[in-house]
Amino acid sequence: MVSRVDKQEALDVVRGIYDYLVSKGVQVQMETEIALAMDMPGKNSDLGDMDTDFMITVGGDGTILRTAMQMQEPGTPILGVNLGSRGFLTEVYPEDVKPALDKVLKEEYVLEECLKLSSRNPEMDKDFPDSLNEVLVASPLPSKALDARLIIDGKHILDIQADGIIASTPTGSTAYNLSAGGAILSPDLDAIILTAICPYSYFRSIVVPKESRITIELLKPEAEALVIIDGRDYTAVKPLSSVEVRVSQHKARFIRFRSFYERLERRLVFRRMR
Secondary structure: OEEOOOOHHHHHHHHHHHHHHHHOOOOOOEEHHHHHHOOOHHHEEOHHHOOOOOEEEEEOHHHHHHHHHHOOOOOOOEEEEEOOOOOOOOOEOHHHHHHHHHHHHOOOOEEEEEEEEEEEEOOOOEEOOOEOOEEEEEOOOOOOOEEEEEEEOOEEEEEEEEOEEEEEOOHHHHOHHHHOOOOOOOOOOOEEEEEEEOOOOOOOEEEEEOOOOEEEEEOOOOOOEEEEEOOOEEEEEOOOOEEEEEEEEEEEEEEEOOOHHHHHHHHHOOOOOO
16 A cells, blocks of 8 residues: 555545455555554555555545556556545545445456657767656746747657647546646547647647657757656756657556546546545
């Protein structure tokens, strides 16, 4: 299990899940920080060292993104328990978790496979972590636009000024990409969405096949950029360098009981935090 530790409610949910699974004869590992917060040091393991049949996250989408980025086996199925404001990637609320766990143990669920993106900066020979939601290339200064060249499969598309450029997966299409005006894609579609943030041109967004190779070249001789992976991993890249994006060989997998379209309503309708 992986959880937020800044909310007592989350730790209470973790305790309930732990006790319930143990009563069912399931061996449970908890991330080190949670185990220490709950005074259970003998039950802990670092996230990157966990070798498990499935993961349970307690929190919101941020907890899931961290888990997907750091866990040892990228394809380990994730069941998300929602304690966030939206929790689009999560599947159940705390009050529904025990029936959900029963279904998981009986294998009465669907596995949803989601694309991840691989990205790198060739000039620095730097590989970035795989992204479940998006790769964002942006100016490090909010008031300064990014000057960039967009290249797809070796073909120059256009030079653009924008606050940033997002390369998104279908999973990430309902996140920053949606806020920036990009299209929503079902996870059944294998594609990449390229979306400009506040562009100084008519270009807004384009959807390209999963086989596409995207290159974002920086054009200003003295302007660095930030590469931000899923809002968690930040790397500064040098002027006149580039960021290459393609589909990763790894996929994320989620335990689902409902369809994508049933979950989509949660994302599109604003609700206050629980």
